[in-house]
Amino acid sequence: MGDDGERLLDAFFPYRRRFATRSSLPAAGVGRAEVLAMVDEMAREEDAIARAGRVSGSIYHGGEEHFAFLAEVFRRFAHVNVLQRDMYPSATKFEGEIVAMVASLLHGGDQACGVVTFGGSESLFNAVQVYREQGRERGIEDPQVVVPLTGHVAIAKAARYLDVEVVHAPVTDEYVVDLDAVRALIGPRTVALFGSAATYPHGLVDPIDQLSELALEHDLGLHVDGCLGGLILPWGERLGLDVPRWDFRVPGVTSISADTHKYGYAPKGTGVMLYRSRDLRRRQYFTYADWPGGLYASPGIAGSRSGGLIAATWAALVTLGERGYLEIAERIFRAGAEIRAAVDALGELRVMGDPTFCVAFRSEEIDVYHVNDALKDRGWRLNSLQLPPALHFCVTLPNTQPGVTEQFAADLRAAVEYAKDPPQAEPRSGAIYGGAGTPEGNVQVNAMLEGVLDAMFELAPPV
Ligand SMILES: *Cc1c(COP(=O)(O)O)cnc(C)c1O
Numbered sequence: 001m002g003d004d005g006e007r008l009l010d011a012f013f014p015y016r017r018r019f020a021t022r023s024s025l026p027a028a029g030v031g032r033a034e035v036l037a038m039v040d041e042m043a044r045e046e047d048a049i050a051r052a053g054r055v056s057g058s059i060y061h062g063g064e065e066h067f068a069f070l071a072e073v074f075r076r077f078a079h080v081n082v083l084q085r086d087m088y089p090s091a092t093k094f095e096g097e098i099v100a101m102v103a104s105l106l107h108g109g110d111q112a113c114g115v116v117t118f119g120g121s122e123s124l125f126n127a128v129q130v131y132r133e134q135g136r137e138r139g140i141e142d143p144q145v146v147v148p149l150t151g152h153v154a155i156a157k158a159a160r161y162l163d164v165e166v167v168h169a170p171v172t173d174e175y176v177v178d179l180d181a182v183r184a185l186i187g188p189r190t191v192a193l194f195g196s197a198a199t200y201p202h203g204l205v206d207p208i209d210q211l212s213e214l215a216l217e218h219d220l221g222l223h224v225d226g227c228l229g230g231l232i233l234p235w236g237e238r239l240g241l242d243v244p245r246w247d248f249r250v251p252g253v254t255s256i257s258a259d260t261h262k263y264g265y266a267p268k269g270t271g272v273m274l275y276r277s278r279d280l281r282r283r284q285y286f287t288y289a290d291w292p293g294g295l296y297a298s299p300g301i302a303g304s305r306s307g308g309l310i311a312a313t314w315a316a317l318v319t320l321g322e323r324g325y326l327e328i329a330e331r332i333f334r335a336g337a338e339i340r341a342a343v344d345a346l347g348e349l350r351v352m353g354d355p356t357f358c359v360a361f362r363s364e365e366i367d368v369y370h371v372n373d374a375l376k377d378r379g380w381r382l383n384s385l386q387l388p389p390a391l392h393f394c395v396t397l398p399n400t401q402p403g404v405t406e407q408f409a410a411d412l413r414a415a416v417e418y419a420k421d422p423p424q425a426e427p428r429s430g431a432i433y434g435g436a437g438t439p440e441g442n443v444q445v446n447a448m449l450e451g452v453l454d455a456m457f458e459l460a461p462p463v
Contacts, residue, residue, distance in 0.1 A: 016460035053404040055381045057394035061265035070312040080307030094314040102272045106247040114274035120227035121154040123257035123273035126284045128158040131221040133283040135191030144189040148177035150199040175353040177206045192221035197246035198229035203358025212252030230258025235329030266313035331400035342409035360392035366419040369430025374415035386433045
């Protein structure tokens, strides 16, 4: 293999020259000290860029002490299967309180209820499934959901699994859902509308008040995807920011997803799915009465689940408390405003919509993927968007360290200069998006993405 091929392999499998690659169990167990030294080395190197505050999204809290504490709590219940409540009644306390705390933050009142899920994708799966069931009860055999183009792709994934059709509503010049389009798309097969607070691509809140009117008028479900914004926007409102109403105070909202593993600062692997009524929640349950293995009941997709995650999520919520969340949010919104100002200061770039904590920008003059290349070279990791090409910086606690936004402003200015006269025509970070958006192009891009997924389960090739 040529040098380029070797370099590519080293990038994908950076440990292949350092640690043994195992294709079967070691005959005798590897010593714990050796394993700990190995994982320490990997974790230290992989965390460095996030710790420095140069990553968009992904690491929402990043505090070493906070996570060491959560790991302490996790350790006590890591082995616990929360399905077995007779043995582990603590899980009932933790889950009930996680749901209640998040519901109360989102103005759920006495009626709202919910479940703890393994994250946004499961919550959205539950939403699609529940509204499909409700539709079937009303005689809709071939259900459809109306989803903004900027709605999270996990909705499309759920719809594929569940054989529900997604019809996409375009967004306006402000990048929030176009209400006229939604109205026009509602038909006899529609079972639910979706909106986001906030959208993953652009960090914007869809007009939930008006979606609510449409949902009430047509007697449809309305799910608000608050996976990203659900645990940060309420603090923005308390801080006096102009956050449109989007939670259970809006009468037509029937369910909300909010991820504890994002701005809840819990370990990865938990989210909350809330329903306006118990009646709706029941439609996501699975119970089975005549299995030789016994009576079976599970609230969502997962079977066995670790008590550690639930305990640690509960611990994150109760140790931070209102004051903790508010203090972090204040820093995040301030940094968000600074990043927005840094983009606004550059005539070549344009902020998309009116964001507060997740700032997306595009350009009509230069290729933003070239901008991303130059930012990458300076150690930043932003998220690339497409249709249209854009980047976003989703601000998290590590980004609020002193000097980070100032450095970003300077590096962004330099990156724009680079993009005006790039050394090569094709941006490195844009290559993957080049083909998307057309049917033939999508076939090629999907094939490449499948190849990447295959590669994730390959062993490192021998050196
Ligand atoms: C992250 C995210 C999701 C998906 O959540 P996972 O926890 O990654 O499954 C869904 N919706 C929005 C708006 C998100 O930001």
